[in-house]
Amino acid sequence: MISIKQVDYNGIDSLKYVTESVPAVLPNGVLVKMAVLPVVPTDLKRESNPNATSEQFGTLPRTIGVSGVGTVVSVGSNRDSELLNKRVLLLNPSGTFSEYVLNENNDWLFMLPDEVSDNEAATLTATSLVLKKEIEDSTFSNVFITGANSVIGIYLLQQLNTVDKKIYPIVTPSSKTYLKDFLPDIQVYTVSDISEKLDSAIIADIAGNEEILKSLSDKIIDLSIVSIAIMKQNKFSNFKFVHESFDHTTYEYLIEQLADQSLRAPIGKVFDDHDVKQAQHYLEDNHSRGRILLKF
Ligand SMILES: NC(=O)c1ccc[n+]([C@@H]2O[C@H](COP(=O)([O-])OP(=O)(O)OC[C@H]3O[C@@H](n4cnc5c(N)ncnc54)[C@H](OP(=O)(O)O)[C@@H]3O)[C@@H](O)[C@H]2O)c1
Numbered sequence: 001m002i003s004i005k006q007v008d009y010n011g012i013d014s015l016k017y018v019t020e021s022v023p024a025v026l027p028n029g030v031l032v033k034m035a036v037l038p039v040v041p042t043d044l045k046r047e048s049n050p051n052a053t054s055e056q057f058g059t060l061p062r063t064i065g066v067s068g069v070g071t072v073v074s075v076g077s078n079r080d081s082e083l084l085n086k087r088v089l090l091l092n093p094s095g096t097f098s099e100y101v102l103n104e105n106n107d108w109l110f111m112l113p114d115e116v117s118d119n120e121a122a123t124l125t126a127t128s129l130v131l132k133k134e135i136e137d138s139t140f141s142n143v144f145i146t147g148a149n150s151v152i153g154i155y156l157l158q159q160l161n162t163v164d165k166k167i168y169p170i171v172t173p174s175s176k177t178y179l180k181d182f183l184p185d186i187q188v189y190t191v192s193d194i195s196e197k198l199d200s201a202i203i204a205d206i207a208g209n210e211e212i213l214k215s216l217s218d219k220i221i222d223l224s225i226v227s228i229a230i231m232k233q234n235k236f237s238n239f240k241f242v243h244e245s246f247d248h249t250t251y252e253y254l255i256e257q258l259a260d261q262s263l264r265a266p267i268g269k270v271f272d273d274h275d276v277k278q279a280q281h282y283l284e285d286n287h288s289r290g291r292i293l294l295k296f
Helices: 041-048 118-122 127-137 151-162 173-182 210-217 248-259 276-285
Strands: 002-006 016-019 030-039 067-075 087-091 100-103 109-111 142-146 166-170 198-205 220-227 239-241 267-271 291-295
Touching: 030 087, 030 118, 030 276, 041 276, 067 100, 067 118, 087 118, 087 248, 109 248, 118 248, 118 267, 118 291, 127 151, 127 198, 142 151, 142 210, 151 166, 151 173, 198 210, 210 220, 267 276, 276 291
Parallel strands: 142 166, 142 198, 198 220, 220 239, 267 291
Antiparallel strands: 002 016, 030 067, 030 100, 030 291, 067 087, 087 109
Protein backbone atom coordinates (compact mmCIF):
# COMPACT_ATOMS: atom_id res chain seq x y z
CA MET A 1 0.00 0.00 0.00
CA ILE A 2 1.00 3.64 -0.44
CA SER A 3 1.62 5.84 2.63
CA ILE A 4 2.55 9.51 2.62
CA LYS A 5 5.48 10.14 4.90
CA GLN A 6 7.16 13.15 6.40
CA VAL A 7 10.90 12.37 6.29
CA ASP A 8 12.40 15.73 7.37
CA TYR A 9 11.38 19.28 8.31
CA ASN A 10 11.87 20.81 4.87
CA GLY A 11 8.18 21.31 4.15
CA ILE A 12 5.60 20.09 1.66
CA ASP A 13 7.89 19.14 -1.21
CA SER A 14 9.88 16.76 0.96
CA LEU A 15 6.90 14.46 1.53
CA LYS A 16 7.47 10.94 0.19
CA TYR A 17 5.10 8.37 -1.25
CA VAL A 18 6.29 5.12 0.31
CA THR A 19 5.17 1.57 -0.48
CA GLU A 20 4.77 -0.60 2.59
CA SER A 21 2.89 -3.72 3.71
CA VAL A 22 -0.77 -3.58 4.65
CA PRO A 23 -0.86 -3.88 8.48
CA ALA A 24 -1.72 -7.33 9.84
CA VAL A 25 -5.04 -7.46 11.69
CA LEU A 26 -4.54 -8.81 15.22
CA PRO A 27 -7.50 -9.70 17.52
CA ASN A 28 -7.84 -6.07 18.76
CA GLY A 29 -7.49 -4.50 15.34
CA VAL A 30 -9.85 -3.08 12.73
CA LEU A 31 -8.48 -2.39 9.25
CA VAL A 32 -9.90 0.62 7.41
CA LYS A 33 -9.47 1.30 3.67
CA MET A 34 -9.20 5.09 3.59
CA ALA A 35 -11.35 7.10 1.19
CA VAL A 36 -11.27 10.81 2.16
CA LEU A 37 -8.58 12.66 4.11
CA PRO A 38 -8.65 16.24 5.41
CA VAL A 39 -5.74 18.47 4.41
CA VAL A 40 -5.06 20.55 7.53
CA PRO A 41 -2.79 23.46 8.54
CA THR A 42 -1.47 21.46 11.48
CA ASP A 43 0.21 18.97 9.10
CA LEU A 44 1.78 21.86 7.20
CA LYS A 45 3.21 23.31 10.41
CA ARG A 46 4.57 19.95 11.57
CA GLU A 47 6.26 19.36 8.23
CA SER A 48 8.52 22.36 8.71
CA ASN A 49 8.87 22.67 12.49
CA PRO A 50 9.50 19.86 15.03
CA ASN A 51 8.05 22.05 17.80
CA ALA A 52 5.00 23.26 15.89
CA THR A 53 2.42 21.52 18.05
CA SER A 54 2.11 20.46 21.67
CA GLU A 55 2.29 16.79 20.66
CA GLN A 56 5.87 15.60 20.10
CA PHE A 57 6.56 13.62 16.94
CA GLY A 58 10.20 12.76 17.65
CA THR A 59 10.77 10.02 15.16
CA LEU A 60 10.74 10.44 11.40
CA PRO A 61 9.66 9.17 8.97
CA ARG A 62 6.05 9.37 10.08
CA THR A 63 2.76 9.05 8.23
CA ILE A 64 1.01 12.44 8.11
CA GLY A 65 -2.61 13.19 9.06
CA VAL A 66 -4.62 12.53 12.20
CA SER A 67 -8.09 11.73 10.88
CA GLY A 68 -9.96 10.46 7.84
CA VAL A 69 -12.94 8.52 6.55
CA GLY A 70 -12.97 5.04 5.05
CA THR A 71 -14.58 1.61 5.01
CA VAL A 72 -13.82 -1.26 7.37
CA VAL A 73 -12.36 -4.19 5.42
CA SER A 74 -11.26 -6.52 8.24
CA VAL A 75 -12.23 -6.92 11.92
CA GLY A 76 -10.16 -8.68 14.62
CA SER A 77 -11.79 -11.36 16.76
CA ASN A 78 -11.99 -9.09 19.87
CA ARG A 79 -13.77 -6.27 18.04
CA ASP A 80 -17.41 -5.76 17.00
CA SER A 81 -18.01 -7.83 13.84
CA GLU A 82 -20.82 -5.40 12.92
CA LEU A 83 -18.10 -2.97 11.85
CA LEU A 84 -17.27 -4.99 8.72
CA ASN A 85 -18.02 -3.05 5.50
CA LYS A 86 -19.22 -0.01 7.50
CA ARG A 87 -18.20 3.56 6.68
CA VAL A 88 -16.26 5.06 9.58
CA LEU A 89 -14.55 8.22 10.75
CA LEU A 90 -11.14 7.33 12.15
CA LEU A 91 -8.89 9.38 14.44
CA ASN A 92 -5.26 8.30 14.63
CA PRO A 93 -2.41 10.42 16.04
CA SER A 94 0.11 8.08 14.37
CA GLY A 95 -1.06 9.04 10.89
CA THR A 96 -3.90 8.43 8.47
CA PHE A 97 -2.51 9.24 4.99
CA SER A 98 -2.19 5.56 4.02
CA GLU A 99 -4.32 3.36 1.80
CA TYR A 100 -5.09 1.21 4.86
CA VAL A 101 -5.01 2.28 8.51
CA LEU A 102 -5.12 -0.10 11.47
CA ASN A 103 -7.34 1.03 14.33
CA GLU A 104 -6.70 -0.57 17.73
CA ASN A 105 -8.61 1.89 19.90
CA ASN A 106 -12.38 1.66 19.81
CA ASP A 107 -12.63 5.24 21.16
CA TRP A 108 -11.11 6.56 17.93
CA LEU A 109 -13.49 4.84 15.49
CA PHE A 110 -17.02 6.07 14.66
CA MET A 111 -19.59 4.38 12.46
CA LEU A 112 -21.19 6.93 10.15
CA PRO A 113 -24.96 7.13 9.69
CA ASP A 114 -26.30 7.27 6.10
CA GLU A 115 -27.22 10.94 6.61
CA VAL A 116 -23.56 11.94 6.96
CA SER A 117 -21.44 11.86 3.78
CA ASP A 118 -17.77 10.88 3.70
CA ASN A 119 -16.82 14.46 2.83
CA GLU A 120 -18.87 15.96 5.67
CA ALA A 121 -17.41 13.56 8.23
CA ALA A 122 -13.86 14.20 7.01
CA THR A 123 -14.17 17.91 7.94
CA LEU A 124 -14.96 17.16 11.59
CA THR A 125 -12.84 18.64 14.34
CA ALA A 126 -13.69 19.01 18.01
CA THR A 127 -11.28 21.91 18.57
CA SER A 128 -14.21 24.32 18.22
CA LEU A 129 -15.76 22.80 21.34
CA VAL A 130 -12.59 23.45 23.34
CA LEU A 131 -12.96 27.15 22.44
CA LYS A 132 -16.70 27.06 23.09
CA LYS A 133 -16.07 25.85 26.65
CA GLU A 134 -13.52 28.63 27.25
CA ILE A 135 -16.05 31.19 26.01
CA GLU A 136 -18.84 29.75 28.16
CA ASP A 137 -16.59 29.68 31.24
CA SER A 138 -15.44 33.28 30.75
CA THR A 139 -17.18 35.96 32.78
CA PHE A 140 -16.80 38.40 29.85
CA SER A 141 -19.87 38.98 27.73
CA ASN A 142 -18.03 40.20 24.59
CA VAL A 143 -16.37 37.53 22.44
CA PHE A 144 -14.01 38.13 19.52
CA ILE A 145 -13.18 35.21 17.24
CA THR A 146 -10.18 35.74 14.97
CA GLY A 147 -9.99 33.60 11.82
CA ALA A 148 -13.77 33.21 12.09
CA ASN A 149 -14.04 31.91 8.50
CA SER A 150 -11.68 29.00 9.27
CA VAL A 151 -13.09 25.49 9.42
CA ILE A 152 -12.80 25.56 13.21
CA GLY A 153 -14.31 29.07 13.30
CA ILE A 154 -17.33 28.04 11.24
CA TYR A 155 -17.96 25.04 13.50
CA LEU A 156 -17.53 27.28 16.57
CA LEU A 157 -19.92 29.98 15.31
CA GLN A 158 -22.62 27.38 14.65
CA GLN A 159 -22.14 25.97 18.14
CA LEU A 160 -22.32 29.36 19.84
CA ASN A 161 -25.92 30.00 18.84
CA THR A 162 -27.06 28.94 22.32
CA VAL A 163 -24.52 31.16 24.12
CA ASP A 164 -25.87 34.48 25.35
CA LYS A 165 -22.89 36.75 24.62
CA LYS A 166 -22.11 39.39 22.00
CA ILE A 167 -20.05 37.65 19.30
CA TYR A 168 -17.69 39.52 16.98
CA PRO A 169 -16.48 37.12 14.24
CA ILE A 170 -13.27 38.75 12.87
CA VAL A 171 -11.97 37.92 9.38
CA THR A 172 -9.50 39.33 6.88
CA PRO A 173 -11.17 41.62 4.28
CA SER A 174 -10.84 38.86 1.62
CA SER A 175 -12.89 36.43 3.68
CA LYS A 176 -15.83 38.62 4.68
CA THR A 177 -18.13 37.69 1.78
CA TYR A 178 -17.38 33.96 2.10
CA LEU A 179 -18.34 33.88 5.80
CA LYS A 180 -21.44 36.03 5.28
CA ASP A 181 -22.58 33.67 2.51
CA PHE A 182 -21.96 30.57 4.64
CA LEU A 183 -23.65 31.94 7.77
CA PRO A 184 -26.03 34.68 6.57
CA ASP A 185 -27.53 35.31 10.02
CA ILE A 186 -24.21 36.30 11.56
CA GLN A 187 -22.69 39.78 11.46
CA VAL A 188 -19.07 39.61 10.27
CA TYR A 189 -16.31 42.15 11.06
CA THR A 190 -12.79 43.02 10.04
CA VAL A 191 -10.48 44.53 12.66
CA SER A 192 -11.01 48.01 11.19
CA ASP A 193 -14.80 47.68 11.65
CA ILE A 194 -14.30 47.66 15.43
CA SER A 195 -14.30 51.33 16.41
CA GLU A 196 -15.86 51.35 19.89
CA LYS A 197 -13.79 50.79 23.01
CA LEU A 198 -15.01 47.88 25.16
CA ASP A 199 -14.64 47.39 28.92
CA SER A 200 -13.95 43.68 28.67
CA ALA A 201 -13.77 40.79 26.20
CA ILE A 202 -12.39 37.35 25.57
CA ILE A 203 -10.63 36.70 22.25
CA ALA A 204 -10.85 33.15 20.88
CA ASP A 205 -7.83 33.22 18.61
CA ILE A 206 -7.88 30.89 15.62
CA ALA A 207 -5.90 33.02 13.12
CA GLY A 208 -2.74 33.13 15.24
CA ASN A 209 -1.74 36.61 14.04
CA GLU A 210 -0.23 38.72 16.84
CA GLU A 211 -0.84 41.98 14.93
CA ILE A 212 -4.57 41.28 14.85
CA LEU A 213 -4.50 40.45 18.56
CA LYS A 214 -2.62 43.70 19.27
CA SER A 215 -5.11 45.80 17.25
CA LEU A 216 -8.03 44.24 19.10
CA SER A 217 -6.34 44.49 22.49
CA ASP A 218 -5.90 48.25 21.98
CA LYS A 219 -9.70 48.49 21.95
CA ILE A 220 -10.38 46.33 25.01
CA ILE A 221 -9.64 47.42 28.60
CA ASP A 222 -9.96 44.09 30.42
CA LEU A 223 -8.93 41.26 28.09
CA SER A 224 -8.25 37.55 28.08
CA ILE A 225 -7.00 35.62 25.07
CA VAL A 226 -7.37 31.92 24.46
CA SER A 227 -5.51 30.69 21.38
CA ILE A 228 -5.43 27.40 19.48
CA ALA A 229 -2.78 28.72 17.08
CA ILE A 230 -0.07 30.42 19.19
CA MET A 231 1.65 28.22 21.76
CA LYS A 232 4.08 30.80 23.17
CA GLN A 233 4.19 34.59 23.09
CA ASN A 234 5.26 37.42 25.40
CA LYS A 235 3.13 40.41 24.31
CA PHE A 236 -0.08 39.63 26.18
CA SER A 237 -0.43 38.87 29.89
CA ASN A 238 -3.81 37.17 30.19
CA PHE A 239 -3.08 34.58 27.48
CA LYS A 240 -3.63 30.82 27.29
CA PHE A 241 -2.91 28.19 24.60
CA VAL A 242 -5.44 25.36 24.48
CA HIS A 243 -5.56 22.20 22.44
CA GLU A 244 -7.91 19.38 21.61
CA SER A 245 -7.53 15.91 23.06
CA PHE A 246 -9.56 13.26 21.21
CA ASP A 247 -12.75 12.54 23.09
CA HIS A 248 -15.12 9.81 21.92
CA THR A 249 -18.40 11.32 23.13
CA THR A 250 -17.57 14.71 21.61
CA TYR A 251 -17.13 13.21 18.15
CA GLU A 252 -20.29 11.12 18.55
CA TYR A 253 -22.13 14.34 19.38
CA LEU A 254 -20.71 16.15 16.33
CA ILE A 255 -21.68 13.26 14.01
CA GLU A 256 -25.23 13.37 15.42
CA GLN A 257 -25.35 17.12 14.80
CA LEU A 258 -24.28 16.63 11.17
CA ALA A 259 -26.87 13.87 10.78
CA ASP A 260 -29.75 16.02 12.08
CA GLN A 261 -28.45 19.04 10.14
CA SER A 262 -28.04 21.23 13.21
CA LEU A 263 -24.43 21.57 12.03
CA ARG A 264 -23.26 22.27 8.46
CA ALA A 265 -19.86 21.01 7.36
CA PRO A 266 -17.60 23.52 5.57
CA ILE A 267 -16.33 21.43 2.65
CA GLY A 268 -13.68 23.06 0.49
CA LYS A 269 -11.90 21.98 -2.69
CA VAL A 270 -11.75 18.21 -3.19
CA PHE A 271 -8.61 16.77 -4.79
CA ASP A 272 -9.35 13.48 -6.53
CA ASP A 273 -5.92 12.62 -7.73
CA HIS A 274 -3.92 11.42 -4.73
CA ASP A 275 -1.70 14.50 -5.01
CA VAL A 276 -1.16 15.56 -1.42
CA LYS A 277 1.61 18.04 -2.26
CA GLN A 278 -0.67 19.91 -4.67
CA ALA A 279 -3.47 19.90 -2.08
CA GLN A 280 -1.17 21.19 0.69
CA HIS A 281 0.22 23.93 -1.58
CA TYR A 282 -3.36 24.92 -2.36
CA LEU A 283 -4.05 25.17 1.39
CA GLU A 284 -0.92 27.24 1.94
CA ASP A 285 -1.61 29.64 -0.95
CA ASN A 286 -5.33 30.32 -0.44
CA HIS A 287 -7.72 31.79 2.10
CA SER A 288 -9.80 29.24 4.00
CA ARG A 289 -12.92 28.29 2.04
CA GLY A 290 -13.88 25.08 3.83
CA ARG A 291 -11.82 21.97 4.56
CA ILE A 292 -9.68 20.84 1.62
CA LEU A 293 -10.16 17.10 1.10
CA LEU A 294 -8.06 14.46 -0.62
CA LYS A 295 -9.72 11.38 -2.12
CA PHE A 296 -7.51 8.39 -1.52
N1 LIG B 1 -4.72 23.72 19.35
C1 LIG B 1 -5.32 22.70 18.72
O1 LIG B 1 -5.73 21.68 19.32
C2 LIG B 1 -5.54 22.80 17.24
C3 LIG B 1 -6.22 21.77 16.57
C4 LIG B 1 -6.44 21.92 15.20
C5 LIG B 1 -5.99 23.05 14.54
N2 LIG B 1 -5.30 24.00 15.23
C6 LIG B 1 -4.84 25.23 14.57
O2 LIG B 1 -5.97 26.07 14.44
C7 LIG B 1 -5.81 26.93 13.31
C8 LIG B 1 -7.05 26.90 12.44
O3 LIG B 1 -7.22 25.63 11.87
P1 LIG B 1 -8.28 25.41 10.69
O4 LIG B 1 -8.14 24.03 10.25
O5 LIG B 1 -9.61 25.91 11.12
O6 LIG B 1 -7.63 26.38 9.58
P2 LIG B 1 -8.18 27.02 8.25
O7 LIG B 1 -9.57 26.59 7.95
O8 LIG B 1 -7.13 26.83 7.21
O9 LIG B 1 -8.25 28.60 8.62
C9 LIG B 1 -7.13 29.35 8.96
C10 LIG B 1 -7.64 30.71 9.44
O10 LIG B 1 -6.57 31.52 9.90
C11 LIG B 1 -6.61 32.77 9.20
N3 LIG B 1 -5.23 33.22 9.04
C12 LIG B 1 -4.17 32.45 8.74
N4 LIG B 1 -3.06 33.22 8.70
C13 LIG B 1 -3.45 34.48 8.96
C14 LIG B 1 -2.76 35.73 9.06
N5 LIG B 1 -1.45 35.82 8.88
N6 LIG B 1 -3.50 36.82 9.35
C15 LIG B 1 -4.83 36.76 9.52
N7 LIG B 1 -5.54 35.61 9.45
C16 LIG B 1 -4.84 34.48 9.18
C17 LIG B 1 -7.27 32.48 7.87
O11 LIG B 1 -7.82 33.66 7.29
P3 LIG B 1 -8.08 33.74 5.69
O12 LIG B 1 -8.86 32.52 5.30
O13 LIG B 1 -8.84 35.00 5.49
O14 LIG B 1 -6.72 33.76 5.07
C18 LIG B 1 -8.35 31.49 8.33
O15 LIG B 1 -9.42 32.19 8.89
C19 LIG B 1 -4.54 26.45 12.60
O16 LIG B 1 -3.47 27.30 13.00
C20 LIG B 1 -4.34 25.05 13.16
O17 LIG B 1 -2.99 24.64 13.11
C21 LIG B 1 -5.09 23.91 16.56
